[in-house]
Amino acid sequence: MRYFLVFILSLLMLSAVCSAQSYERLYVVQWGDESLAEINLATGNVTAHAVDLGYGCNDICISGSRIYVANSLINTLQEIDAQSNHTVRDLPMVGGLNPYSVASLNSDTLLVTHFRSNNVLLIRLSDGAIAGRIPVGIAPEGIVVSGDYFFVCCTGYSQQGYDPGTVHVFNRGTLLPVDTLQVGLNPQFAAVDHRNRLHVVCTGNYSEITGEIHVFALSDLQRDTILAIGGTPSRVSFGGGYAFLAAGGWSGSGSVFRYSLESLQLLNGPSNPIQTSTGAYDVAALPNGSFFISCSGADVVEQRDATGGLIRSFLVSSNPGYIALYRTDNVQNTLKIYDKDYNYMCAYPNPFNGVVNFKLHSQNVMHYNINIYNKVGQLVDRLSVPAGTSVIQWNSGARLGNSLSSGVYYVTVPGFLNADILKIALIK
The missing domain is CATH 2.60.40.1930 (Macroglobulin (MG2) domain)
Structure with missing residues (x-):
């Protein structure tokens, strides 16, 4: 019986590793030494300092064969070739201040939120030009593109605290505003699940107001439910029928929360979190329900199964933060070339x-x-x-x-x- 259980556990671990291998690499932004780490998911090899990043390196986005990192404190967007791990160019964010999150609008346009200038810049990749500026709410952070829309999470942060959080909805084609969704306090991030529902992660004020998840149907932009999750969740990722939330944890052990996408019921919250190494910062889930979690306090990235069992641990460099999965079948090398006249x-x-x-x-x-x-x-x-x-x-x-x-x-x-x-x- 003991050997049978060992055999079953080995098969489960092999399945998780094979699922990860549909993605070739995991890239990790490290704000401790301002570098990008590369993890080869097939071999397990780690290049702990693959690329030098800029001051205040923040969010990461992969579009085709390019990696984009927002360098918040020097106001640039760094473009990196994923094939060679070399910086192609640093794009100045003229007209914005404190670039925060990055999303791909189409094969030639990126959207970048700017936390301090309350706008979103459109970056045209064919020539690196600023293609437009869209005013949004106060202190925008997360941005997500899905279907006919893109969504901007506005935290409402100022030196006086947090105003009520909002998510600004724009038409993806016309770039015009469609709606403003009222959500909880400090909405930092959002993601769209396989049922075309928008999950907005409201972190709270790190004190008496705790985390919530606001779920909206994209069909009519109406709120389905509010999940009072507690704690201070930040990023969310979906896999295996679950939503996984990076929820920090800076002493003792890190925390990942989990809820069911079927029932929207909390399975692991503040009272019974999935425990990881310290400083659970960002999460990336796989279709089989296993997930990667960057643990900033321990300088590791872990892969765990859906219930938290440790599969693999990768030692990186210094304070791993945001992470992104990469595979070559997503590469799109054709860029639409536009007229470069300045208007x-x-x-x-x-x-x-x-x-x-x-x-x-x-x-x-x-x-x-x-x-x-x-x-x-x-x-x-x-x-x-x-x-x-x-x-x-x-x-x-x-x-x-x-x-x-x-x-x-x-x-x-x-x-x-x-x-x-x-x-x-x-x-x-």
Whole structure:
């Protein structure tokens, strides 16, 4: 009987390792020595210091054969070739401050949240240009792209504490705002599960207000449930029918929480966490339910089964933080090449009382349309701009009467591929 149990356990461990091998590597951002570690999941070999990163290295995103790391304190996005582990370029985040999280909008565009400037920058990869700036709520952190939408978690943080948390929803195609979801305190991260539900992780205030998970159906953006999970969860990842949450733990042992995606019932929480090495920082789950967890206090990355049993442990360098899985079948080397002319647009006066001027600059002499949308994404007016025109006036009262109310409106110019989405304010 004893040998049979050993045999079964060996098969389970082999299954977990084989599942991990569908991914070739795990990359680990290490903020202790500002480096990127590489773990070969097939061999178990660790390159503890594969690439030098910038000051304040933060979130990591893999798009095709490229790795992108937000260097928050020097305001750059570092692009790394995953085939050679060499830095390709450092992209300055002009127009943003304190880049935090990164997500892929499409094969040629990244979205980067900026914690201190309250906006999202669109980065065009074909030439590294800033393709646009989208104003969002206060202190944005996590960002996730799924289906027709992308979602920005705004923590509401200031020196006075936390305002109520929000998640700003944008149309992935038009980049216009669709909705604002009211959530719990300090929403740091979100992810979409296989049932097309958005899970928003609200960390709380690290004191009397503890963690919650707010779950929304993407079909109608309505809240399904609030899971009062407790503790201070941060990142979430799905696998094997479970959601796993990195939940810190900086003394004694680290903590990972787990809940069922079927019932949305908490299985492992603050009273009975999955215990890991100290400082459980980020989690990446596999389809079989095993998961990787970076343990910043112990300088290791662990692979554990769904109930917490240790499968493998990888010694890295110093304070492992955010992690990302990589496999070559996700590589997309075809980039769409856009016109590289520099375009810009501004509005004055702003705020305005009925009349506003739009100034446009483009190296292409052509006809444009200016589209003006309300805060729910409805088109309220369209201006035709003749070729060669540099300034055009919008008299909202003369064109629309009193139908427009005071508030914020958004302005786009299709064809201005690297121009900002303008936010203008009408005051009556």
